[in-house]
Structures are given as C-alpha cells and as structure tokens.
Amino acid sequence: MLLSKLICAAINLQLKNVTVKQAIETIQKQNGYSFAFAASDLNTKKIVTVLAKDLPIEKVVEQVLAGQDVSYTIQGKDIIIKKKDSQSVTTILQEIHY
Numbered sequence: 001m002l003l004s005k006l007i008c009a010a011i012n013l014q015l016k017n018v019t020v021k022q023a024i025e026t027i028q029k030q031n032g033y034s035f036a037f038a039a040s041d042l043n044t045k046k047i048v049t050v051l052a053k054d055l056p057i058e059k060v061v062e063q064v065l066a067g068q069d070v071s072y073t074i075q076g077k078d079i080i081i082k083k084k085d086s087q088s089v090t091t092i093l094q095e096i097h098y
Contacts (some may be wrong), residue, residue: 010054015042020044023064033057037081 015023015028023046026095042065046069061072061079072081 011052011057011060012054013050013052013060015048015050017047017049020046020048020064020068023042023048024055025052025059027060027064031057033077035079035081037070039081040082077098 011027013026013030015026020042027033028035046068048064048066050060052060052063057074061074065072065081069084070081071084072079
C-alpha cells in the first residue's frame with residue numbers, strides 16, 4: 001500500500017525558464033497542492049527550471065525554491081513557505097483555515 005501511495009504522489013514536470021509563480025501555479029493545477037506564503041518572503045519573479053520525472057513533491061518544491069532564503073513544510077496538500085526564522089507554521093496554517 002505504501003508503494004502505491006508513493007507512485008501516486010510522484011510528480012512529473014518539465015518547466016524551463018519560468019517564474020516561481022508560474023511553477024507554483026502549474027503544481028497547483030496539475031497536482032492539487034495549495035501554496036501559502038507572504039509576498040515579502042518569496043521572490044515569485046525569480047526564473048527557475050524544474051525538471052521532475054516521478055519525483056516526490058519535496059524534491060520538486062526544493063527545485064522551485066532553490067536559492068531563496070525560505071523553508072517549507074508540507075501538511076497533506078498544503079505547502080507552507082516562510083522566510084527562515086519567520087512566523088511559526090502552526091500560526092500560518094491557522095490563518096489559512098480561518
């Protein structure tokens with residue numbers, strides 16, 4: 001059963017020279033993940049290339065966020081991005097769900 005979950009969770013993307021914003025939007029549309037972040041924490045105009053063949057979502061997010069001073073947490077289908085040493089993930093999640 002665990003193997004089938006891993007196979008289902010595998011991400012396939014080929015995005016070359018797109019903005020972080022475009023990469024996030026593609027992941028949301030194709031894979032159903034939601035992203036939460038403060039506009040001041042993430043440079044969404046940064047150009048990235050994301051090449052993923054059967055990769056877990058963590059590896060894909062790492063490619064999207066490479067070179068930015070942020071960390072992320074994945075809880076179910078929610079991906080919370082925050083500046084390192086920023087507000088707690090729990091507080092951000094509470095803000096999302098209220």
